[in-house]
Amino acid sequence: MGVQEIPFYTPFYLLIFLIPMMIINYKLEIGINKRVIYSLFRMTIQLVLVGFFLQYIFLFNNYWINSAYVLFMIGAAGLATVKSCKLSIKKQFWAIVLGFGIPNLMMILFINQFVIGLDNIFDAQYYIPLMGMLLGNSLSGNIIGINTFYTGIKQNERQYQYRLGLSANQWEATLPWYKAAIIACMNPILASTETIGLVSLPGMMTGQILGGSMPMTAIIYQIVIMGAILITRYFSIHFSILLTRKKAFDAYDRLKI
Structure with missing residues (x-):
């Protein structure tokens, strides 16, 4: 049995938990919200690009x-x-x-x-x-x-x-x-x-x-x-x-x- 496919949009469901986390940070003046957003955005872009790139690397090998x-x-x-x-x-x-x-x-x-x-x-x-x-x-x-x-x-x-x-x-x-x-x-x-x-x-x-x-x-x-x-x-x-x-x-x- 192969891996269960995950639709591209379902990872965004995690925002349900991310929003209260950022509200708590704001209320407690924990200044990491910008870095959290930047880190997640950068990770997503990097992984998508690497995913496309690795497909070709694996193909040519x-x-x-x-x-x-x-x-x-x-x-x-x-x-x-x-x-x-x-x-x-x-x-x-x-x-x-x-x-x-x-x-x-x-x-x-x-x-x-x-x-x-x-x-x-x-x-x-x-x-x-x-x-x-x-x-x-x-x-x-x-x-x-x-x-x-x-x-x-x-x-x-x-x-x-x-x-x-x-x-x-x-x-x-x-x-x-x-x-x-x-x-x-x-x-x-x-x-x-x-x-x-x-x-x-x-x-x-x-x-x-x-x-x-x-x-x-x-x-x-x-x-x-x-x-x-x-x-x-x-x-x-x-x-x-x-x-x-x-x-x-x-x-x-x-x-x-």
């Missing part, structure tokens, strides 16, 4: 086109992270892109080759959606981790300078905030992983079941993707901090951000 689209996704994730963390686009963009690209590309190709066993590891049906799931989770983790690292050093600058004064090198002096960044990055995904099946049925599994897959097949895919998300998120934050810190400090180990 060309190695070069698929890879170009994945690289575009990595670049977009890098740009979003740089902006959210208020880093210098000129100095840190490529460092963040590499922080995303290295672990996520290695993981998606490993999954397609050795876990799923595809004949074509660049098959758009697997390559693009799975990469999107990995990147989306790495994005949120990187934003949390990078902000925790640099904000922690900035807010505890005297403690950082004191550690340097005791003959610690930059790595040793920043180690407490580096550890805190890794923990902050990983806590949400660890909590989510621990409660899957008890609290929630995650998107990958739900989508497989709605698409007509057997529950056990959906579960196996979900285990694979959650393990991959956890691993790539962990290595992505390490790569991102290590690569951005090269230009984040001056010759005297003072934080420039």
Whole structure:
């Protein structure tokens, strides 16, 4: 049995709940109404455009086109992270892109080759959606981790300078905030992983079941993707901090951000 078709107009029924939410925000002077409207509008436009675009990508299923689209996704994730963390686009963009690209590309190709066993590891049906799931989770983790690292050093600058004064090198002096960044990055995904099946049925599994897959097949895919998300998120934050810190400090180990 296939997925139940949803008419194009029925998502607008959600406005029934959106209107009271915005009224409450207005009454309590919670200034997020404009951002809520903008976010929903932008999401809708982006998804519609991506939907049309992916139809042609899936139709052609060309190695070069698929890879170009994945690289575009990595670049977009890098740009979003740089902006959210208020880093210098000129100095840190490529460092963040590499922080995303290295672990996520290695993981998606490993999954397609050795876990799923595809004949074509660049098959758009697997390559693009799975990469999107990995990147989306790495994005949120990187934003949390990078902000925790640099904000922690900035807010505890005297403690950082004191550690340097005791003959610690930059790595040793920043180690407490580096550890805190890794923990902050990983806590949400660890909590989510621990409660899957008890609290929630995650998107990958739900989508497989709605698409007509057997529950056990959906579960196996979900285990694979959650393990991959956890691993790539962990290595992505390490790569991102290590690569951005090269230009984040001056010759005297003072934080420039």
